[in-house]
Amino acid sequence: MTLAVWFVLTPNVLMLDYAGPAETLRMAVEIGGQLVVHTCAPVPRLRTSLGVELSGLAALPAHLPPHSLVIVAGNSHEAEDYARPEAHAVVSWLRRAPQPDTRVASICSGALLLAAAGLLDGRHCTTHHSLIEELRAAAPTAKVEENRVFVEDGPVLTSAGITTGIDLALYLIERHAGTELAARIARRLVVYQRRSGNDPQLSAWLDHRNHLHPAVHRAQDAIAQDPARSWSLEELAGQAHVSARHLTRLFAEHAGISVVGYQQGLRIARARELLADRQLSVERVAELAGFASARDFRRVWRRYEARTPSALRAADG
The missing domain is CATH 1.10.10.60 (Homeodomain-like)
Known part of the structure; x- marks a missing residue:
């Protein structure tokens, strides 16, 4: 079954939060992984944390196909960036777009957008270490875990961000396409010691x-x-x-x-x-x-x- 992946970006997106996992998934597609990767946003053009602009972005899909995966990338200055109308549009979309079989993931501060949409209520989750208290305030019923690379709770996955977005992407590839493909991508990325979400143990395929x-x-x-x-x-x-x-x-x-x-x-x-x-x-x-x-x-x-x-x-x- 082909997995449709939707990266969701907002203005001033932290470039590594997006590019790291997106390149990881693109490489998986390139060597035979059954995935289709899309990048969407509430606006067709936006500025990134590096000052360069991304254009030609697809609109937020009105309807997600079955078994989709939504990945919300983080931002460089959350307090200002998430007060913008574009971020509010993403939160509204997150409240209505996911279907019962949709999986939703966040990179770094993207967890704050998931929290605003109510997707973390009662769930175990994590985010960048500098944003732990902000996430606890944004999702008071969530079980926010510190010092975790990523956390999976049902259909929702949250990561600590920055380079851990790559760890999360490799885990998703392993889940969807198998350990051998994940190992091949990890080697290509020169990320041989892939970290797991729950503990420091390594996958035997990458150890x-x-x-x-x-x-x-x-x-x-x-x-x-x-x-x-x-x-x-x-x-x-x-x-x-x-x-x-x-x-x-x-x-x-x-x-x-x-x-x-x-x-x-x-x-x-x-x-x-x-x-x-x-x-x-x-x-x-x-x-x-x-x-x-x-x-x-x-x-x-x-x-x-x-x-x-x-x-x-x-x-x-």
Whole structure:
């Protein structure tokens, strides 16, 4: 299913709040992600935080198509910017435009516009650290959380802003198009250590990629494309265009993990995804994730999870 994304801008939009996540989603479209990205505003032309102007902006859509995603970018001077009639027009639109299946997200101070529209009432949310108290005042029934990259509560997502808009966009790509595509975009952006919304843990698909060594990345790409495959060290070395011994040294030096350890981490990540399908037995999950047996799967699983696969599945149910 194609996801329609609508970036909503107001005068003096903080350029990185818009350009960071917009470029992230554009790259996803470029390499095959099923998304259509629009940029709209209450006026066809507006000035940005950098002083340059954006023109040719689409009007705020009268009707959002099914399963749309609305992303409201933040501004540089909220007190002045959000007192403008253009910001009031966006708040009015946010009150009436979202459908039951519409997801709404904000970058940085965009959360204040969501709050004014009543979209944060009773929900967990966040914003830039300098605006936490303003958001609490604007949405007194909301549960405003500090020191969070982004927060998801039902159909509403709010981010801390600035560069965290990229983190949010990568998360949305992962949700809609899968972890592999999100990892490819993160690498292209040179954002290997993508931060999650809930805690500092890294996605296994992006963990151990905070380096710039091309040979190691080539081997990691090969493993990520097919983690269930029984890769030999020689095969991966061929993908990386180095010797097997040299690849072992490079992995330890640049990725901080062994080749086997890296592949096992991705297999466990794949197993977690497969466990969501309750029609699959644990034995079948082990097989599809690339483990030789359910016993081998459980042995490796214990290194990553305190709960058994069955217990994790039950907790998620």
